[in-house]
Amino acid sequence: MKVILRADITNVGRQGKIKDVAAGFARNFLLPKKLAMEATPQNLKIWEREKVKLEKQREEIIANATAIKEKIEKVSFSTKVKVGENGKIFGSITANHIAKLFAQEGFTVNKHDILLPAPIKEVGKQTITIRLHPEVLAKVEVDIIEEKQKN
Numbered sequence: 001m002k003v004i005l006r007a008d009i010t011n012v013g014r015q016g017k018i019k020d021v022a023a024g025f026a027r028n029f030l031l032p033k034k035l036a037m038e039a040t041p042q043n044l045k046i047w048e049r050e051k052v053k054l055e056k057q058r059e060e061i062i063a064n065a066t067a068i069k070e071k072i073e074k075v076s077f078s079t080k081v082k083v084g085e086n087g088k089i090f091g092s093i094t095a096n097h098i099a100k101l102f103a104q105e106g107f108t109v110n111k112h113d114i115l116l117p118a119p120i121k122e123v124g125k126q127t128i129t130i131r132l133h134p135e136v137l138a139k140v141e142v143d144i145i146e147e148k149q150k151n
Contacts, residue, residue, distance in 0.1 A: 001026045002039035004047050006054070008134045009035060015058060016051060065133035068107070072130070077101055078143035083123055092119035093144060098128060101142065120144060 001023045005013050009030075013019045018039050021030065030036035037043045079101055082090045095114040102109045115129040115137075123144050130138045 003030055003036035004039050004043060005030075005036050006047075006050075007035050010134065014134075015054065016047070062133055062135060065136040069132055069136055069138040072102075072107055072132075072138050072140060075105055075107075075140075076143070077105065077140060078145055080145045080147040081123070083146045087123065089121050089123065089144070092121045093142075094119045098142065 002018055002020050003026050005015055005017050005019060008014050012021065019036075021036075026036065026038070031038070037047070079093070079097070081093065084090060095111040095116050098114050098116070099109050099111040109130055113131040115131060120126050120142075123146050126142050126144060128140050128142055130140060132138055
């Protein structure tokens with residue numbers, strides 16, 4: 001089924017593109033959520049009228065994401081973890097842990113937008129990429145600190 005995308009959809013396409021997607025995906029997900037509309041001649045005319053308004057909204061969203069990126073990159077994040085004798089962390093630090101760490105500093109970040117190639121298992125500074133928007137990625141340093149045990 002051919003659809004006109006009304007929003008950027010990860011792994012599908014950008015706003016305004018005409019894509020051929022599975023009929024079930026379109027009927028059950030894209031169309032009910034108003035993320036796309038069927039690519040008919042009438043809808044193409046409607047899309048041309050909406051395009052300017054949606055492009056302005058898109059630019060505002062990107063500007064807001066860029067402003068958040070600048071703020072989040074200035075903050076230093078650190079967390080204490082328990083470490084074994086060999087210097088390895090007990091367990092690991094996942095995107096969920098990092099999202100909670102950002103929440104403590106006042107930033108709302110979805111754990112799915114934290115791009116970790118693998119869970120963190122070592123102490124030290126780690127650079128983490130956060131997707132604030134499909135076009136705006138922030139690089140943040142998180143310092144993983146060994147928690148000193150009391151004797």
